[in-house]
Every structure is written in C-alpha cells, then in structure tokens.
Amino acid sequence: MLTSFVRSGQKVILRIEDILNKVFSSEQNLLYYHGAMPNFCMWMLFLSGLLLFAYYTPTLEAAYQSVEYITDKLPYGDVIRGIHRYAADAMLLTVILHALRVYFTDRYREYRLIAWYSGVALSVFMLIIGVSGYILVWDERSFIIVTKITDFLGSLPFIGSSLASAFLNGEVISNYTMSMSFFLHTGTSFALLVLLWVHYMRISRPVVNVTWAIGSLISGIILLFAGLFPAISGPEAKFTVEPSYFDIDWFYLWLFPLIDTVGNIGAWLVLIAGVTLVTLLPNFVRNHDKEPASVSKDHCVGCRLCSIDCPYEAIYMAPRNDGSKYKEIAVVIDDRCAECGLCVGACNFDAIELPNYKSPQVMDDIRIALQS
Amino acid sequence: MTQAETQSENKLKTKDEVKVAVIACARSVNLEGELSATKLNGVSNCDVIQVPCSGMIQPRMIEAAFNAGADGVIAMGCQIGDCHFREGNKFCRERLLGQRPPMIKKTVPKRRLKGLWMSEVQVDDFKARVEDFKGYVAEQLVEEQKGN
Ligand code: HEM
Numbered sequence: 001m002l003t004s005f006v007r008s009g010q011k012v013i014l015r016i017e018d019i020l021n022k023v024f025s026s027e028q029n030l031l032y033y034h035g036a037m038p039n040f041c042m043w044m045l046f047l048s049g050l051l052l053f054a055y056y057t058p059t060l061e062a063a064y065q066s067v068e069y070i071t072d073k074l075p076y077g078d079v080i081r082g083i084h085r086y087a088a089d090a091m092l093l094t095v096i097l098h099a100l101r102v103y104f105t106d107r108y109r110e111y112r113l114i115a116w117y118s119g120v121a122l123s124v125f126m127l128i129i130g131v132s133g134y135i136l137v138w139d140e141r142s143f144i145i146v147t148k149i150t151d152f153l154g155s156l157p158f159i160g161s162s163l164a165s166a167f168l169n170g171e172v173i174s175n176y177t178m179s180m181s182f183f184l185h186t187g188t189s190f191a192l193l194v195l196l197w198v199h200y201m202r203i204s205r206p207v208v209n210v211t212w213a214i215g216s217l218i219s220g221i222i223l224l225f226a227g228l229f230p231a232i233s234g235p236e237a238k239f240t241v242e243p244s245y246f247d248i249d250w251f252y253l254w255l256f257p258l259i260d261t262v263g264n265i266g267a268w269l270v271l272i273a274g275v276t277l278v279t280l281l282p283n284f285v286r287n288h289d290k291e292p293a294s295v296s297k298d299h300c301v302g303c304r305l306c307s308i309d310c311p312y313e314a315i316y317m318a319p320r321n322d323g324s325k326y327k328e329i330a331v332v333i334d335d336r337c338a339e340c341g342l343c344v345g346a347c348n349f350d351a352i353e354l355p356n357y358k359s360p361q362v363m364d365d366i367r368i369a370l371q372s
Numbered sequence: 373m374t375q376a377e378t379q380s381e382n383k384l385k386t387k388d389e390v391k392v393a394v395i396a397c398a399r400s401v402n403l404e405g406e407l408s409a410t411k412l413n414g415v416s417n418c419d420v421i422q423v424p425c426s427g428m429i430q431p432r433m434i435e436a437a438f439n440a441g442a443d444g445v446i447a448m449g450c451q452i453g454d455c456h457f458r459e460g461n462k463f464c465r466e467r468l469l470g471q472r473p474p475m476i477k478k479t480v481p482k483r484r485l486k487g488l489w490m491s492e493v494q495v496d497d498f499k500a501r502v503e504d505f506k507g508y509v510a511e512q513l514v515e516e517q518k519g520n
C-alpha cells in the first residue's frame with residue numbers, strides 16, 4: 001500500500017516536471033533545483049540577517065526600539081527586514097518541496113540515509129531558528145512565545161525544569177533570556193552549515209546553486225511580499241500589560257496553536273511522533289540485496305575516471321603494491337554504492353562492473369537484439 | 373545498372389526499414405508492456421536494450437550497436453536535471469558531445485547517433501521521437517551516399 005502511494009506521488013511529480021520542462025525548459029525547471037532553492041534562501045537569510053545584526057540590540061529595554069529603528073530609520077531597513085522575514089518562509093516552503101520530492105521519487109534511503117537523517121535534523125533546527133527569531137522582536141507576541149515555551153519545556157518530566165531555566169537563562173525573564181534567544185537564533189543558524197556539510201558528505205558535486213533566472217524569480221517573489229506585506233512588530237512587550245497580540249506565522253509558529261489545542265504534553269507527543277516517523281520512513285521499505293560494483297585487479301589501470309564520476313563518493317583510489325606496473329587501483333566502498341553503473345560508463349578497460357549488468361553482457365545483448 | 377550502383381541502391385532504406393537500437397536507462401520512459409523481447413511495439417525495427425542508468429552507457433556499447441547493423445543509435449536517459457543517480461544523464465550527454473572521456477571513436481557516424489532525455493511518463497512522446505529519428509536516419513543515409 002505504501003509503495004503504491006509513493007508510486008502515485010512520483011507520477012504526480014513527474015507530470016508536474018513534464019509541464020515545467022515544456023514551459024521553462026529543463027535547464028530552468030524549478031524542481032530540478034529542489035536542494036539548491038532552500039540553499040539560496042538560506043544565503044539570503046544570512047545576508048539580510050547580517051545587516052539586521054549590525055543594528056540589533058538583544059536587551060529587554062532596547063530590543064524593540066532597535067528593531068523599530070531598523071524598520072523606520074535605516075535606509076531600506078524595512079526592506080531588509082521584510083526580506084529576512086519572507087526568505088525564512090520561502091526557505092521552509094522549498095525545504096518541504098525538496099523533502100517531498102526526494103521522498104516520492106525514492107531518493108531518500110539506502111546509500112542516501114545520511115542525507116535523509118541530516119535533513120530531518122536540519123528541519124528541527126529550522127524550527128528552533130524560526131521560533132527564537134520571533135522572540136528577538138520583543139513585542140507582545142515575543143512575550144507570549146517566551147512564556148509558552150518556558151511552560152512547554154517545563155512540562156517535560158525529570159529534565160523539564162532545567163530545560164526551562166536554561167531557556168530563560170535564569171529563573172525569570174531577563175536580559176539573559178534575550179541573550180539566550182539571540183544565541184539560539186544565530187548559533188543554530190551557523191549549526192545549519194555544519195549539518196549541511198554532513199548533508200552533502202556522500203554527494204559528489206551537490207547542486208547547491210540555482211540558475212540566475214530561478215534566483216531572480218525567488219528574490220522577486222520575496223521582495224514582492226516584503227513590499228506588499230511589510231514585516232511589522234506588534235505593541236512592545238511590557239511586564240505590566242497582559243500581552244494579547246499574536247499574529248501567527250503558520251510556517252514557524254504552528255507549535256503554539258498546537259499547544260493550545262492538545263496541551264504541552266500532547267504537543268510534545270505530536271512533535272516526537274512526527275520526527276520519529278519521518279526519521280524512520282526509510283525503514284518502512286525493504287532494501288534489496290546489495291550488489292555493488294566491483295573492480296578487476298587485472299584490468300584496472302588506475303586512470304581515476306570512475307572515482308571522478310561516481311556520484312555518491314563510493315570509489316577511492318588506493319596505492320598499489322602488488323607488483324603491477326600501475327600505481328593506483330580503484331576501490332569501491334560497498335555501503336555507499338548506488339549500483340548506478342556510472343563507473344562502468346567511465347571505464348574504458350572493462351575493469352569495473354556491476355555484477356548484474358556486466359558490460360560485455362550488455363554488448364552481447366545489443367548484438368543479439370540487432371541480429372534477431 | 374552497374375554492380376556498384378546496385379549495391380549502393382541496396383544500402384538506401386525507407387524510413388520503415390531503418391534499424392534503430394535504443395540503449396536506454398531503465399528508469400526513463402516506462403516500457404513495461406511496450407516491448408516484445410527487445411522489439412518496441414508499434415515501431416518497426418527498433419530494439420531497446422535497458423541499463424540501470426544512461427551514465428552506464430559506454431562509447432563501446434554504441435560502437436557495438438553500429439557494428440551489429442544498427443543504422444541509428446539512440447542513447448536515452450531521464451530528463452537532464454532529473455537523473456535518479458544525480459549525474460548519469462549529464463555525463464552521457466557530455467560523452468555524446470565528445471566532452472567527457474572515454475571518447476566516442478571518430479569512425480562512429482555521429483549524425484546517426486542521438487541522445488534522448490525523457491521521463492517515465494513520456495511513452496507516446498518517446499515513440500514519436502523514435503519515428504522522427506528513423507526518418508532523419510533514412511535521409512542521412514541518402515546524404516552519406518551522395519558524399520561517397
Ligand atoms: C536546510 C535545508 C536543506 C538544504 C539547503 C538542502 C540541500 C540539499 C542539496 C543541495 C542536495 C543535493 C541535491 C543534488 O545535488 O542532487 C540535497 C540532497 C538531499 N536532501 Fe537536502 N537539503 C535540505 C533539507 C533536507 C530535508 C529536510 C530533507 C529530508 C528530510 C533532505 C533530504 C535530502 C536527501 C535524501 C538528499 C539526497 C538526494 C539524492 O541523493 O538524490 N534535505 N539537499
């Protein structure tokens with residue numbers, strides 16, 4: 001049942017891509033840049049964030065005013081703030097698209113596990129960055145978020161109260177709380193880069209850059225939103241006033257309506273179940289028996305072409321000391337091998353073969369077919 | 373009519389007689405139920421040999437197809453940008469264009485060799501493109517005769 005569901009999802013994606021190919025050509029097909037699009041948004045966030053960082057002050061007294069200063073006084077400050085706000089939404093949207101595509105086109109398991117697991121971690125980190133970002137503004141919504149997150153963390157058994165005081169950075173909301181939120185926002189952002197390094201670890205030449213056209217399109221849409229719906233703050237948070245303003249961003253703040261509906265523990269359960277389910281998705285499908293490429297000692301001349309072409313970093317060149325006149329030999333790391341045959345296509349010496357599709361066999365098949 | 377002329381007459385083929393070999397990625401056009409052994413249903417003289425990815429197609433396989441009597445050869449992979457193994461079809465295309473080693477031998481008739489990049493769902497498109505290619509190969513054979 002799961003397989004047929006995935007198969008129909010794949011058909012839908014392929015049909016959409018078919019249409020996009022006809023309209024935009026395959027060089028500009030958005031879906032072929034599914035990983036590059038969130039990456040592009042992330043760099044827009046880093047750049048715009050850097051400009052905000054220059055003027056932002058993470059204290060209870062000054063935070064709100066500093067954001068207002070950026071928005072009202074700095075030339076194009078409102079635009080930068082808008083870009084930062086909507087690039088975050090765009091990043092999440094494109095990440096979802098990316099994850100759906102790799103899932104439904106069956107590009108998420110076996111030798112791709114590292115990318116899948118690190119992808120799940122990336123999305124959790126993005127949630128933390130999003131929520132903490134909304135605290136930094138220090139309007140009434142920020143105040144509500146801080147109280148709700150404190151309760152949410154505190155509701156956990158055993159570690160709850162220490163988590164809550166770690167988040168508040170003390171026992172009450174203070175300037176230290178702001179420092180913590182600021183750290184969570186920027187520190188976790190940099191951690192994304194580390195996670196991305198892991199994400200790309202097994203991928204040779206990952207497609208991380210969008211084309212100029214796609215980059216302009218995404219920037220254009222983000223700018224359009226920044227212009228049409230400027231990012232604004234609610235009323236400043238005051239300890240003497242009961243906060244009420246909570247304009248919701250459904251991309252990053254959905255946790256709070258969820259907590260309101262099912263309670264703190266309920267929300268934890270939903271969150272943990274969700275993350276666990278997504279993490280375990282690769283386990284719901286049986287992997288076929290592995291039949292990795294193998295190298296023939298007698299034929300390999302050490303030309304490196306296969307190791308260059310392997311798309312999953314599965315081949316390395318090892319020094320040779322078996323009396324052969326060639327200095328190096330190709331070695332396949334079985335677990336990483338995708339059984340794609342790209343190495344076979346690269347080898348001109350019949351030296352690397354897939355056990356099920358040996359190239360001499362393929363050539364025989366060709367001859368037999370043409371003679372029949 | 374001299375004997376030489378008869379022979380060259382014989383080499384000319386109608387579009388239907390043109391023999392095409394398609395070395396295809398098994399993940400591109402879905403040919404389930406479209407093949408009788410290796411013969412493509414509904415298209416005359418077209419054999420399809422499937423490999424796991426177009427990136428596996430060696431120049432020598434293409435040469436083998438021509439040597440075994442194919443008039444035209446198609447190397448087929450998924451839409452460029454959508455290789456299941458990320459880069460196979462790009463590498464295949466670069467080899468067809470002579471931009472990536474191993475190189476295709478100069479003796480291979482490049483004009484009768486074609487790269488085709490289609491997704492699983494484009495079955496009808498695929499057949500139409502094969503028909504077009506056969507027509508093109510037939511014309512090409514005439515051109516090559518004149519050149520001789
Ligand atoms: C910060 C967010 C993310 C960025 C910037 C990102 C970026 C990328 C890039 C550039 C690639 C290489 C694509 C290629 O060249 O073929 C990739 C591959 C991949 N990503 Fe992500 N990704 C992100 C989040 C995720 C998430 C949330 C998931 C799923 C849970 C995910 C799963 C994968 C998988 C499975 C691959 C391997 C695909 C393949 O081998 O064909 N990624 N990602």
Ligand code: SF4
Pocket residue numbers: 295299300301302303304305306307329330346347348349350351352
């Ligand atoms: S391409 Fe062939 S000959 Fe060259 S290193 Fe790889 S296995 Fe050896």
Ligand code: SF4
Pocket residue numbers: 292293309310311312313314315332336337338339340341342343344
């Ligand atoms: S089949 Fe060859 S190119 Fe493909 S992943 Fe395995 S070793 Fe790498």
